[in-house]
Amino acid sequence: MTALDQTALDRTALDLTGLTTRPAQTWGAVRLVPLVREQPITDLRLHQRVNPMGGEYPSVKLTPKLSYTSYIPHGFVADWTGDGGAAAAYGTQLDVADAPRALPLRAQQRMAQREGRTRLRFLPLHLALEGYLALHFNGPVIAWQEWSDRAVRHGLGARAEQAYRGAEVRGLADALRVFEVHPGQCGVLLYLADALAAAFVVPHPADYRALHPSLLHDLYGELVHHYATLMQPLPEFRAAIPERGISTLADLRRAAEQQERDWARFHDTTMAGGLLSGDHRFQEVRRLGRFTLSRFLPGFRLKQENHLGETITDEHGRPAYLKTFRLSENQTRRGHLLDRLAAHDWHLGRTAEALGVTEPALGLRLEAAGFGLLLRRDVLDGYRRRAAA
Amino acid sequence: MDGHGDLIAADDVLLFVNAAITSTGQREFHSDAAEQSLSLDFLHEYLRVNYRELYAATLALDINDHNAALIIRQLLVHAGETAAAGRRAEGRLIARRLQLLPPQRVYRLFGQLRRARVNNRRTRAIMRDWLAARPEPAFDAVKYRAGLTGALRHAHLATPEVELGDFLFAPKRRGRYDAPLLDAWRRAHYEQPALYELPFTVAEGFAAKHGIPRGAFLAKIAPKLSRLEQLRLQESARAHGAQDLAADLSRMPLTRLASYVLALPVEERRGRLAELGGALRSAADRAAGARRGSWGTVAAVLDDSFSSYGSGTKRRRPLAVALAGHYLLAALATRYRAHWTSGRGNALLAHPLGATPLGHRILDALEGAPDRLVIISDGWDNAPPGLAAEVLRIHRTRLDPGHRTSIVHLNPVYDAADFDVRRLAPTVPTAGLRDAEDLPALVELAQFAEGRTGLAELRAHLDARVEAFLAPEGEPR
Numbered sequence A: 001m002t003a004l005d006q007t008a009l010d011r012t013a014l015d016l017t018g019l020t021t022r023p024a025q026t027w028g029a030v031r032l033v034p035l036v037r038e039q040p041i042t043d044l045r046l047h048q049r050v051n052p053m054g055g056e057y058p059s060v061k062l063t064p065k066l067s068y069t070s071y072i073p074h075g076f077v078a079d080w081t082g083d084g085g086a087a088a089a090y091g092t093q094l095d096v097a098d099a100p101r102a103l104p105l106r107a108q109q110r111m112a113q114r115e116g117r118t119r120l121r122f123l124p125l126h127l128a129l130e131g132y133l134a135l136h137f138n139g140p141v142i143a144w145q146e147w148s149d150r151a152v153r154h155g156l157g158a159r160a161e162q163a164y165r166g167a168e169v170r171g172l173a174d175a176l177r178v179f180e181v182h183p184g185q186c187g188v189l190l191y192l193a194d195a196l197a198a199a200f201v202v203p204h205p206a207d208y209r210a211l212h213p214s215l216l217h218d219l220y221g222e223l224v225h226h227y228a229t230l231m232q233p234l235p236e237f238r239a240a241i242p243e244r245g246i247s248t249l250a251d252l253r254r255a256a257e258q259q260e261r262d263w264a265r266f267h268d269t270t271m272a273g274g275l276l277s278g279d280h281r282f283q284e285v286r287r288l289g290r291f292t293l294s295r296f297l298p299g300f301r302l303k304q305e306n307h308l309g310e311t312i313t314d315e316h317g318r319p320a321y322l323k324t325f326r327l328s329e330n331q332t333r334r335g336h337l338l339d340r341l342a343a344h345d346w347h348l349g350r351t352a353e354a355l356g357v358t359e360p361a362l363g364l365r366l367e368a369a370g371f372g373l374l375l376r377r378d379v380l381d382g383y384r385r386r387a388a389a
Numbered sequence B: 001m002d003g004h005g006d007l008i009a010a011d012d013v014l015l016f017v018n019a020a021i022t023s024t025g026q027r028e029f030h031s032d033a034a035e036q037s038l039s040l041d042f043l044h045e046y047l048r049v050n051y052r053e054l055y056a057a058t059l060a061l062d063i064n065d066h067n068a069a070l071i072i073r074q075l076l077v078h079a080g081e082t083a084a085a086g087r088r089a090e091g092r093l094i095a096r097r098l099q100l101l102p103p104q105r106v107y108r109l110f111g112q113l114r115r116a117r118v119n120n121r122r123t124r125a126i127m128r129d130w131l132a133a134r135p136e137p138a139f140d141a142v143k144y145r146a147g148l149t150g151a152l153r154h155a156h157l158a159t160p161e162v163e164l165g166d167f168l169f170a171p172k173r174r175g176r177y178d179a180p181l182l183d184a185w186r187r188a189h190y191e192q193p194a195l196y197e198l199p200f201t202v203a204e205g206f207a208a209k210h211g212i213p214r215g216a217f218l219a220k221i222a223p224k225l226s227r228l229e230q231l232r233l234q235e236s237a238r239a240h241g242a243q244d245l246a247a248d249l250s251r252m253p254l255t256r257l258a259s260y261v262l263a264l265p266v267e268e269r270r271g272r273l274a275e276l277g278g279a280l281r282s283a284a285d286r287a288a289g290a291r292r293g294s295w296g297t298v299a300a301v302l303d304d305s306f307s308s309y310g311s312g313t314k315r316r317r318p319l320a321v322a323l324a325g326h327y328l329l330a331a332l333a334t335r336y337r338a339h340w341t342s343g344r345g346n347a348l349l350a351h352p353l354g355a356t357p358l359g360h361r362i363l364d365a366l367e368g369a370p371d372r373l374v375i376i377s378d379g380w381d382n383a384p385p386g387l388a389a390e391v392l393r394i395h396r397t398r399l400d401p402g403h404r405t406s407i408v409h410l411n412p413v414y415d416a417a418d419f420d421v422r423r424l425a426p427t428v429p430t431a432g433l434r435d436a437e438d439l440p441a442l443v444e445l446a447q448f449a450e451g452r453t454g455l456a457e458l459r460a461h462l463d464a465r466v467e468a469f470l471a472p473e474g475e476p477r
Helices: A103-109 A126-133 A148-156 A172-178 A205-217 A222-230 A249-271 A328-344 A348-355 A359-374 A377-388 B003-022 B031-050 B053-059 B065-077 B084-100 B102-113 B121-133 B139-144 B145-154 B162-169 B180-187 B192-197 B202-211 B216-222 B228-239 B254-263 B266-271 B274-293 B317-332 B358-366 B387-399 B436-449 B456-472
Strands: A011-012 A020-023 A025-027 A032-036 A044-048 A060-063 A066-068 A076-080 A112-116 A117-124 A185-192 A194-202 A281-287 A291-297 A305-311 A319-326 B296-303 B335-340 B372-376 B406-411 B430-432
Touching: A020 A249, A032 A172, A044 A205, A044 A319, A066 B335, A076 A291, A126 A291, A126 A305, A126 A319, A148 A359, A172 A205, A185 A205, A185 A222, A185 A249, A194 A205, A194 A222, A194 A305, A194 B003, A249 B358, A249 B372, A249 B387, A281 A305, A291 B430, A328 A348, A328 A359, A348 A359, A348 B053, A359 A377, B003 B031, B003 B053, B003 B065, B003 B430, B003 B456, B031 B053, B031 B065, B053 B065, B053 B084, B053 B456, B065 B084, B065 B102, B065 B121, B084 B121, B084 B456, B102 B121, B139 B145, B139 B162, B139 B202, B145 B162, B162 B180, B180 B192, B192 B202, B192 B216, B216 B228, B228 B254, B254 B274, B254 B317, B254 B436, B266 B274, B274 B436, B296 B317, B296 B358, B296 B387, B317 B335, B317 B372, B317 B436, B335 B358, B358 B372, B358 B387, B372 B436, B387 B406, B406 B436, B430 B436
Parallel strands: B296 B335, B296 B372, B372 B406, B406 B430
Antiparallel strands: A011 A281, A020 A032, A025 A032, A032 A185, A044 A076, A060 A066, A076 A117, A112 A117, A185 A194, A194 A319, A281 A291, A291 A305, A305 A319
């Protein structure tokens, strides 16, 4: 695993060109906003992982008594054609790891793996999360005296973040079941208690139809889980047409169409504003013909929406595939701290100054964010004393 | 009771009627079986306690068999609540309704009463009268053996003939029976040809016992099948190579036929368009009867969105009702135009798919300024939500204040959370719909329910229905 190289990142905003917002469907605290593509993309297709062994779920024998079988809910496979012709989509299968002994390392190396000349297998969201977990993974670039030995030698060490499977998010299963997929639908924005939880876009309506239930196997941040558990059912955004000025059926039809346009504009600018207007840093992972697979990180702005994700864009930058994960407030704070430290060469004093706090306060903030082990014990104790005084 | 209380009472009863027409306590698209039956049980109890007389009177309406059995059970379990005067009227309603119910449902109801240990004099009398009126006790003894035995035991009744009593309670006592059906049952234990004299469900068990191949069995039992059994076994018989079963589809009831058509794969439907369309049209003509061609220009908005799939237990029921309604409306109208929510043209290829843009389809339908607009939908208007209500409201207030177009919404799905079928707009009457065959009657009832109905009017309407229902030669539904 390598740390993200800051200079390799382009800063751009996400856009959803080519996708039209359709009216939302609400179930409990879940609001699903369908995205419809007028022109489906046919030369890149996504499908769930195809089992190479064909139908069976073979496992790997470690010892005569012990075997290893892994269930990866849904690896995605991207198929593309070099000449822009149509690519075919496959069905869903179980996947079995074939390298059990060195699983942690191998799995990360193989997060996105080329399977043939025009096929790529990747685990959805893991690519994006890996980017977040590996954020400034190597630790301090300059061994300032405040940093502990461990931080200088091993960097951040193993970082783990908690996420909830979609099936644990209350009401999500029902919301996905009763959702009526629009004709031509290629994506969905998932809101819980009207907080944008995830965005999901695929190239082709047939892919969407096949992958719609896979939203239940995805990871969701803790914020999403809490909102789903605590929120009351949401009201719908119901159409409301003013009576004035309507004297014919044609007027009424015009007003009805205006309603839909108003909703789409409101949604794109207000409800999805946090995702679309956000400042994201992109890192290219792999090229697939005219498409590019990349992951992106948010700007780690505190008290705002922060989404990380992965996307496949075509040569004009239009998204063929998009999947995002919403960071919780804590995760944002951690990312923000690491980001600020890296920006100031891991110098505590200068970082504290830039953040407008004192050095002890920053030290304690680092500890509170779970990075206490990175600081030398005596330095941290000193910060505590000075903060208490 | 003051005027306000009257309105509430009338509302409660109409709400209950909608529920009793649509809900069967089974899983629906938006709610599961537990929610449905919990909600329905509450309504039954609420109505029984507060308006027992009206509750009993709903037996005379086109409510479904599940709810009819539930009402009868509730009335008999809580028999003591009613005053002496009401008892006689209740008893007549129950007896009449039991005659109309399919016998298997009645036997199941008797079994439930038995398990609930309801054995008052009235219940026993009702059981006695119903059993005495059965046309062929030997047939019941063979086909509903457990039901009949239980009922006889519970009501302390003797069988009309000694032989039948032996058959039910001591089958080993006799070497042979005089009644041919009973004797066929005895012989079917060891003689294959005898089982083809038995009713299908009984013969099926013997066929399995003798190891007769399914195809050969279906081909030979064909003459013994009831009409619905024929329809149900069509495809399975074809798969087993029993061609003789091919039923005359045009004789089938309309909604069942629509369900059958929708269960066929789309490619097969495409190959049999003329045959299936003809069968549906003739079934619709029969259902329309004298009203054929009397409705002027009619436009219909029919819901074939994904939710019209219903559920695994009520598979494609809402869509089947819409398809049957489509053919029935075509028969009733002089000029007819259908607008499916998916925008699809050929009704026979209907398939539950996509969102529900009801508002836009209603606009399309109103374009032709029809005399009547009938909307058949589960009421989950979602593309965009609430547009149908707005279109209907503004159409009524601004574009058609004189009610030139009469609009009615028929809903085949009971919404467990709201204790009613889902409504589209307050200005448009909504009625529950179970079988498309009831559509004309329901449209009239819904028109009558437009605006606020007082209890007096409702009572008068119910009294009229009850009178017709109890009339000695009242034709069966």
